[in-house]
Amino acid sequence: xxxxxxxxxxxxxxxxxxxxxxxxxxxxxxxxxxxxxxxxxxxxxxxxxxxxxxxxxxxxxxxxxxxxxxxxxxxxxxxxxxxxxxxxxxxxxxxxxxxxxxxxxxxxxxxxxxxxxxxxxxxxxxxxxxxxxxxxxxxxxxxxxxxxxxxxxxxxxxxxxxxxxxxxxxxxxxxxxxxxxxxxxxxxxxxxxxxxxxxxxxxxxxxxxxxxxxxxxxxxxxxxxxxxxxxxxxxxxxxxxxxxxxxxxxxxxxxxxxxxxxxxxxxxxxxxxxxxxxxxxxxxxxxxxxxxxxxxxxxxxxxxxxxxxxxxxxxxxxxxxxxxxxxxxxxxxxxxxxxxxxxxxxxxxxxxxxxxxxxxxxxxxxxxxxxxxxxxxxxxxxxxxxxxxxxxxxxxxxxxxxxxxxxxxxxxxxxxxxxxxxxxxx
Numbered sequence: 001x002x003x004x005x006x007x008x009x010x011x012x013x014x015x016x017x018x019x020x021x022x023x024x025x026x027x028x029x030x031x032x033x034x035x036x037x038x039x040x041x042x043x044x045x046x047x048x049x050x051x052x053x054x055x056x057x058x059x060x061x062x063x064x065x066x067x068x069x070x071x072x073x074x075x076x077x078x079x080x081x082x083x084x085x086x087x088x089x090x091x092x093x094x095x096x097x098x099x100x101x102x103x104x105x106x107x108x109x110x111x112x113x114x115x116x117x118x119x120x121x122x123x124x125x126x127x128x129x130x131x132x133x134x135x136x137x138x139x140x141x142x143x144x145x146x147x148x149x150x151x152x153x154x155x156x157x158x159x160x161x162x163x164x165x166x167x168x169x170x171x172x173x174x175x176x177x178x179x180x181x182x183x184x185x186x187x188x189x190x191x192x193x194x195x196x197x198x199x200x201x202x203x204x205x206x207x208x209x210x211x212x213x214x215x216x217x218x219x220x221x222x223x224x225x226x227x228x229x230x231x232x233x234x235x236x237x238x239x240x241x242x243x244x245x246x247x248x249x250x251x252x253x254x255x256x257x258x259x260x261x262x263x264x265x266x267x268x269x270x271x272x273x274x275x276x277x278x279x280x281x282x283x284x285x286x287x288x289x290x291x292x293x294x295x296x297x298x299x300x301x302x303x304x305x306x307x308x309x310x311x312x313x314x315x316x317x318x319x320x321x322x323x324x325x326x327x328x329x330x331x332x333x334x335x336x337x338x339x340x341x342x343x344x345x346x347x348x349x350x351x352x353x354x355x356x357x358x359x360x361x362x363x364x365x366x367x368x369x370x371x372x373x374x375x376x377x378x379x380x381x382x383x384x385x386x387x388x389x390x391x392x393x394x395x396x397x398x399x400x401x402x403x404x405x406x407x408x409x410x411x412x413x414x415x416x417x418x419x420x421x422x423x424x425x426x
Contacts, residue, residue, distance in 0.1 A: 002295060006031045020334050021277070025284035028291050036294070043287055050286030051279060054238055055161050059109075060275040061241025062152050065222075065248050066108025067270050070117035072252025072259035074219035078103055079121050081209075081216035088203035091193030093129045094139060095186050097122045101143035102182045105150040106223035107244065109157070110274065111332075111369045112376045115144025119384050131198050137385050138395025141377040142403070143185060145366035148332060150178035152226060152237060154278065155332045155365055159358045162340050167237045168230055169421040173355045176416050177363065181406050188402065218251040231424065278333055285337030292341055312350050316411050319343065320364055327368025331376055335365060359417040363407045370396045 006027055013023035029043060069075050079100045086092040100118045108114055119140040126136040148155045151171030160167035192198070204212070226244050229235040235243060252259035259267075310318070319339075326335050347357050369377040372393050382392045410416055 002031060002035055006291065019280075020330060021280040021284040024281070024334070024338070025287050028284075028287045032291055032294075042290065046286045046290045047283040050289075051283055053161050055157060055167055055236075056279070056282070058152070058157055058167075058238040058241040059154050059278055060271060061238065061245055062107070062109035062154065063113070063274045064267070064271040065241065065244040066104070066110055066113040066117070067267050068245065068248040068252055068259065069104065069107055069219070069222070070113070070120075071263055071267055072248060073256040074222070074248065074252060075100070075104055075117045076121060076258075077212070077216045077256065078219050079118065081212040081220075083125070084204040084209040084212040091190040091198065093122070093126045093131065094189035094193055094198075097126065097139055098143045098146075098182055098185045098189060101140075101146050102150055102178065103220065103223060105147040105178070106152070107226065107248075108147055109152040109154045111145050111147040111366070112380050113274070114147030115140055115377045115380045116384065118144065119381055123381075123384055129198065133385065133387065134391055134395035135192075136395070137381045137387065137392045138397070138399055139185075139189065141370050141375075141381045141392060141396045142399030143182075144377045144380070145369045145403070146178055146182055148369070149174050149181065149359075149362055149366060151175065151230075152241070153362065155336055155362055156358060157237065158278075158282065158333050158336050159340065159361070162337060163344055163354055163358070165354050165358065169355055170358055171227070171230060171237065172421045172424060173359050173417045174362065175420055177359050177406075177410055180409075180416065181363070181366075181403065184402060184406060185399070218255050222247060222251075281333050282337060285334070288338060289341045310350075312352060313411075315346065315350055315352070316360065320360070320407065320411070323361060323364040324367060324371070327364065327375075328371050330368070332362075332365035332368055335368065336361070353414065353418060355421055356414040356417045360407065360410050363403065363410060367400060367403055367407070370400060 009027040009030060010023050013027055014020065018026070029040075032043075033040070079096060082096040082099055083093070086095055089095075097118060100122065101114050104114045104117055108117070123136060123140060126139075127133055147153075151174045153171065153174055156170040156174060157167055159165065160170050222244060225247055226240050229240045229243060230237055249259065322339070323335060326339070330338075343357075344354070347354055369375050372378060372389065378389055378392050378396065382389045385392070
């Protein structure tokens with residue numbers, strides 16, 4: 001009954017357009033105050049303790065690297081290099097969009113940042129290439145979701161901190177699923193373009209291709225630098241984020257010469273806005289976790305699951321449906337922090353590998369980025385394209401179906417997620 005009151009109050013505050021973090025904290029504190037004589041001094045202590053984690057410092061690092069990459073010309077030159085080689089082929093511009101999102105995802109760790117950086121360049125280019133605007137918006141929104149699956153990934157960092165799993169292994173686990181989803185999107189984009197004769201762009205000369213490729217090499221090395229330092233044990237994910245920031249500053253300011261002193265303030269402002277939103281949600285979720293622990297909610301849910309005799313497949317079905325519904329009004333970090341403390345004991349009881357569950361959950365969080373009414377990528381693309389949100393939703397619906405199929409594949413074949421962590425990080 002108390003839990004029902006908490007969620008009811010949370011939903012009411014959310015519907016009143018109170019920010020998610022404030023809604024979560026206020027509803028939890030109100031219920032705690034009304035139903036117990038709990039020492040309220042524990043609440044700020046728990047909030048600060050939840051943020052006092054070195055791995056969480058990777059989040060502003062990757063966010064800053066992504067913003068610098070967008071503002072400093074790195075993403076522009078990467079896209080231009082890809083266009084020079086495949087932009088003239090049927091579906092070439094679609095493929096450039098998807099591959100660019102995959103490369104940017106391997107730097108920023110953020111889905112909206114990926115959609116914004118690539119969409120700003122590829123949206124007008126694809127329209128000029130004859131693609132319908134609705135399809136273009138849907139493709140950019142869907143491809144942008146790769147930002148939270150291909151490592152480094154902000155949701156995977158939060159998952160690792162919450163579940164005490166190795167962030168390096170979680171990053172490794174996201175590589176094959178990310179390539180699988182990206183590959184499927186590429187195949188469908190080519191088929192669609194050939195069927196409708198879309199995407200015949202300008203053909204570059206060999207000299208132009210080599211010039212564009214050479215120009216893009218410093219930026220293209222950044223994902224290799226980030227992931228290589230992590231998997232070779234040279235740096236932790238947090239240290240790799242700092243390395244990424246310094247490297248991006250150097251090539252943006254001194255190689256491409258597109259990052260200037262006047263850009264520092266807007267870059268820092270965008271980074272602080274994004275990072276502070278995430279950290280505020282984490283702090284609020286710590287209060288929520290305190291309530292759950294105090295009321296033994298995880299134990300009661302685990303007991304219910306045990307008495308219901310749910311098998312692994314039914315558990316995946318129930319949880320993925322729950323994530324999908326929650327994703328229509330919450331974003332990824334909130335969902336992870338609200339549900340994971342409850343689900344972790346059940347995951348271990350059923351013998352499910354937490355790393356496998358993390359990847360399946362992250363793909364569902366990708367769906368949350370493109371499902372209305374609160375899909376962040378939908379708002380990003382709608383704003384860039386200057387179109388109504390409804391048009392973006394219509395364009396993204398086929399891609400939602402594709403991602404649901406990929407989600408089922410990952411549930412059925414866990415080795416897609418677990419092969420690299422098992423073989424590479426023994």
